[in-house]
Amino acid sequence: MRVTTDLWVSALLRRVFGAGGFAAVVKRGAAEAGAVFVLARSRLGEIALFGPAPQTSYDSARPDDRFFTLLGSGDDATVLDARLEREKKFDTDIWVVEIEAGAVPIEELLSVKTE
Template sequence: MRVTSDLWVSALLRRAFGEGGFGAVLRRGGDSAGAIFIVTRDRMGEATLYGPAPQTGYDDARPDDRLFVELMRTTEEARIDERLAKESRFDPDLWLVEIEPGRPDAELFPLMKP
Protein backbone atom coordinates (compact mmCIF):
# COMPACT_ATOMS: atom_id res chain seq x y z
CA MET A 1 0.00 0.00 0.00
CA ARG A 2 1.39 3.37 -1.01
CA VAL A 3 1.84 6.07 1.64
CA THR A 4 -0.37 9.12 1.08
CA SER A 5 1.19 12.23 -0.42
CA ASP A 6 0.35 14.20 2.72
CA LEU A 7 2.19 11.76 4.99
CA TRP A 8 5.13 11.42 2.59
CA VAL A 9 5.63 15.20 2.40
CA SER A 10 5.45 15.48 6.20
CA ALA A 11 8.16 12.82 6.52
CA LEU A 12 10.31 14.57 3.89
CA LEU A 13 10.16 17.84 5.81
CA ARG A 14 11.07 16.08 9.06
CA ARG A 15 14.08 14.51 7.36
CA ALA A 16 15.17 17.90 6.02
CA PHE A 17 14.89 19.54 9.44
CA GLY A 18 16.61 16.54 11.05
CA GLU A 19 19.59 17.02 8.71
CA GLY A 20 19.88 20.69 9.68
CA GLY A 21 18.10 22.01 6.59
CA PHE A 22 14.89 23.89 5.95
CA GLY A 23 11.76 23.07 4.01
CA ALA A 24 8.27 24.33 3.26
CA VAL A 25 5.19 23.28 1.36
CA LEU A 26 4.67 25.92 -1.34
CA ARG A 27 1.63 24.23 -2.83
CA ARG A 28 -0.54 21.65 -1.13
CA GLY A 29 -1.97 19.07 -3.49
CA GLY A 30 -4.33 16.15 -3.12
CA ASP A 31 -3.94 14.46 0.27
CA SER A 32 -3.97 10.89 -0.95
CA ALA A 33 -2.39 10.80 -4.41
CA GLY A 34 -1.18 14.20 -5.60
CA ALA A 35 2.09 14.12 -7.56
CA ILE A 36 4.99 15.59 -5.58
CA PHE A 37 7.54 18.00 -7.05
CA ILE A 38 10.56 19.07 -5.04
CA VAL A 39 12.76 22.12 -5.49
CA THR A 40 16.11 22.09 -3.73
CA ARG A 41 18.20 25.20 -3.38
CA ASP A 42 21.84 25.40 -2.58
CA ARG A 43 23.52 28.28 -0.81
CA MET A 44 24.81 29.68 -4.12
CA GLY A 45 21.30 30.22 -5.49
CA GLU A 46 21.09 27.25 -7.85
CA ALA A 47 17.75 25.46 -7.80
CA THR A 48 17.04 21.90 -8.91
CA LEU A 49 13.55 20.69 -9.74
CA TYR A 50 12.71 17.03 -9.15
CA GLY A 51 9.53 15.29 -10.24
CA PRO A 52 8.03 11.81 -10.11
CA ALA A 53 10.04 9.18 -11.96
CA PRO A 54 8.42 7.52 -14.99
CA GLN A 55 6.52 4.36 -14.12
CA THR A 56 8.99 2.30 -16.12
CA GLY A 57 11.71 3.19 -13.61
CA TYR A 58 10.07 1.38 -10.71
CA ASP A 59 11.31 -1.88 -9.26
CA ASP A 60 8.77 -4.70 -9.53
CA ALA A 61 9.68 -5.80 -6.01
CA ARG A 62 8.80 -2.35 -4.58
CA PRO A 63 6.12 -0.85 -6.83
CA ASP A 64 4.76 1.47 -4.12
CA ASP A 65 7.99 3.41 -3.53
CA ARG A 66 8.14 7.02 -4.66
CA LEU A 67 11.11 7.71 -6.90
CA PHE A 68 12.17 11.06 -8.32
CA VAL A 69 14.16 12.27 -11.31
CA GLU A 70 15.95 15.56 -11.85
CA LEU A 71 13.90 17.65 -14.29
CA MET A 72 16.06 20.78 -14.41
CA ARG A 73 18.85 22.67 -12.69
CA THR A 74 18.97 26.45 -13.03
CA THR A 75 19.53 29.81 -11.36
CA GLU A 76 16.53 31.27 -13.22
CA GLU A 77 13.41 31.08 -11.05
CA ALA A 78 11.17 31.79 -14.05
CA ARG A 79 12.19 28.54 -15.79
CA ILE A 80 11.07 26.47 -12.81
CA ASP A 81 7.83 28.47 -12.55
CA GLU A 82 7.08 27.83 -16.25
CA ARG A 83 7.68 24.10 -15.90
CA LEU A 84 5.47 23.90 -12.81
CA ALA A 85 2.70 25.87 -14.55
CA LYS A 86 2.70 23.25 -17.33
CA GLU A 87 2.67 20.41 -14.82
CA SER A 88 -0.21 21.96 -12.85
CA ARG A 89 -2.34 22.22 -16.01
CA PHE A 90 -1.86 18.47 -16.40
CA ASP A 91 -2.28 17.67 -12.68
CA PRO A 92 -3.98 20.38 -10.60
CA ASP A 93 -3.53 18.28 -7.42
CA LEU A 94 0.27 18.41 -7.44
CA TRP A 95 2.38 19.24 -4.40
CA LEU A 96 5.34 21.60 -4.45
CA VAL A 97 7.89 21.32 -1.67
CA GLU A 98 11.00 23.50 -1.42
CA ILE A 99 14.02 22.34 0.53
CA GLU A 100 17.37 23.81 1.41
CA PRO A 101 19.36 20.79 2.59
CA GLY A 102 21.57 21.23 5.63
CA ARG A 103 24.39 19.30 3.91
CA PRO A 104 25.13 19.09 0.19
CA ASP A 105 25.37 15.29 0.35
CA ALA A 106 22.10 14.76 2.27
CA GLU A 107 19.89 12.13 0.62
CA LEU A 108 16.41 13.24 1.63
CA PHE A 109 14.39 11.43 -1.04
CA PRO A 110 15.01 8.50 -3.40
CA LEU A 111 16.31 9.29 -6.87
CA MET A 112 15.91 6.91 -9.79
CA LYS A 113 19.27 5.41 -10.69
CA PRO A 114 20.29 5.95 -14.33
Protein backbone atom coordinates in the same frame (compact mmCIF):
# COMPACT_ATOMS: atom_id res chain seq x y z
CA MET B 1 0.81 -0.45 0.81
CA ARG B 2 1.93 2.99 -0.32
CA VAL B 3 1.69 5.78 2.24
CA THR B 4 -0.44 8.80 1.44
CA THR B 5 1.22 11.79 -0.17
CA ASP B 6 0.34 13.91 2.86
CA LEU B 7 2.20 11.55 5.18
CA TRP B 8 5.15 11.19 2.79
CA VAL B 9 5.57 14.98 2.48
CA SER B 10 5.34 15.36 6.27
CA ALA B 11 8.11 12.79 6.69
CA LEU B 12 10.27 14.59 4.09
CA LEU B 13 9.85 17.89 5.94
CA ARG B 14 10.85 16.28 9.25
CA ARG B 15 13.93 14.69 7.68
CA VAL B 16 15.03 18.01 6.17
CA PHE B 17 14.50 19.92 9.43
CA GLY B 18 16.22 17.12 11.37
CA ALA B 19 19.27 17.49 9.15
CA GLY B 20 19.44 21.24 9.80
CA GLY B 21 17.84 22.33 6.54
CA PHE B 22 14.67 24.22 5.70
CA ALA B 23 11.55 23.01 3.91
CA ALA B 24 8.13 24.40 3.05
CA VAL B 25 5.06 23.19 1.21
CA VAL B 26 4.52 25.71 -1.59
CA LYS B 27 1.43 24.00 -2.99
CA ARG B 28 -0.65 21.35 -1.27
CA GLY B 29 -2.23 18.80 -3.59
CA ALA B 30 -4.38 15.72 -3.15
CA ALA B 31 -3.74 14.23 0.29
CA GLU B 32 -4.03 10.62 -0.82
CA ALA B 33 -2.21 10.41 -4.13
CA GLY B 34 -0.99 13.74 -5.47
CA ALA B 35 2.25 13.84 -7.47
CA VAL B 36 5.15 15.50 -5.64
CA PHE B 37 7.58 17.99 -7.18
CA VAL B 38 10.58 19.14 -5.16
CA LEU B 39 12.46 22.40 -5.67
CA ALA B 40 15.86 21.96 -4.05
CA ARG B 41 17.84 25.15 -3.45
CA SER B 42 21.50 25.20 -2.53
CA ARG B 43 23.04 27.84 -0.33
CA LEU B 44 24.98 29.04 -3.39
CA GLY B 45 21.78 29.98 -5.24
CA GLU B 46 21.51 26.96 -7.52
CA ILE B 47 18.11 25.35 -7.86
CA ALA B 48 17.02 21.92 -9.08
CA LEU B 49 13.55 20.63 -9.84
CA PHE B 50 12.74 16.98 -9.20
CA GLY B 51 9.51 15.33 -10.29
CA PRO B 52 8.01 11.86 -10.32
CA ALA B 53 10.14 9.35 -12.22
CA PRO B 54 8.61 7.56 -15.21
CA GLN B 55 6.75 4.33 -14.46
CA THR B 56 9.54 2.36 -16.15
CA SER B 57 11.85 3.40 -13.29
CA TYR B 58 9.87 1.49 -10.70
CA ASP B 59 11.07 -1.84 -9.40
CA SER B 60 8.50 -4.61 -9.02
CA ALA B 61 10.31 -5.67 -5.84
CA ARG B 62 9.68 -2.21 -4.31
CA PRO B 63 6.41 -1.02 -5.87
CA ASP B 64 5.52 1.33 -3.00
CA ASP B 65 8.64 3.53 -3.16
CA ARG B 66 8.51 7.04 -4.62
CA PHE B 67 11.17 7.71 -7.20
CA PHE B 68 12.16 11.08 -8.61
CA THR B 69 14.01 12.31 -11.65
CA LEU B 70 15.82 15.59 -12.25
CA LEU B 71 13.65 17.78 -14.48
CA GLY B 72 15.94 20.79 -14.62
CA SER B 73 18.60 22.71 -12.74
CA GLY B 74 20.61 25.93 -12.81
CA ASP B 75 20.42 29.37 -11.29
CA ASP B 76 17.43 30.69 -13.30
CA ALA B 77 14.35 29.99 -11.19
CA THR B 78 11.97 31.42 -13.82
CA VAL B 79 12.56 28.45 -16.14
CA LEU B 80 11.75 25.97 -13.40
CA ASP B 81 8.76 28.03 -12.23
CA ALA B 82 7.40 27.95 -15.79
CA ARG B 83 7.79 24.16 -15.83
CA LEU B 84 5.86 23.91 -12.55
CA GLU B 85 3.09 26.12 -13.92
CA ARG B 86 2.70 23.77 -16.90
CA GLU B 87 2.55 20.82 -14.50
CA LYS B 88 -0.12 22.59 -12.41
CA LYS B 89 -2.25 23.17 -15.52
CA PHE B 90 -1.91 19.51 -16.45
CA ASP B 91 -2.63 18.19 -12.94
CA THR B 92 -4.17 20.46 -10.31
CA ASP B 93 -3.53 17.91 -7.52
CA ILE B 94 0.27 18.19 -7.48
CA TRP B 95 2.33 19.02 -4.43
CA VAL B 96 5.26 21.44 -4.63
CA VAL B 97 7.79 21.25 -1.81
CA GLU B 98 10.75 23.60 -1.61
CA ILE B 99 13.77 22.52 0.38
CA GLU B 100 17.18 23.80 1.29
CA ALA B 101 18.77 20.63 2.52
CA GLY B 102 21.91 22.21 3.93
CA ALA B 103 24.73 19.72 4.35
CA VAL B 104 22.65 16.66 3.40
CA PRO B 105 22.83 15.56 -0.25
CA ILE B 106 19.47 15.49 -1.99
CA GLU B 107 20.02 11.81 -2.79
CA GLU B 108 19.73 11.05 0.94
CA LEU B 109 16.31 12.71 1.05
CA LEU B 110 14.83 11.52 -2.26
CA SER B 111 15.20 8.33 -4.28
CA VAL B 112 16.56 9.89 -7.48
CA LYS B 113 16.66 7.81 -10.67
CA THR B 114 19.17 8.85 -13.31
CA GLU B 115 17.94 6.56 -16.11
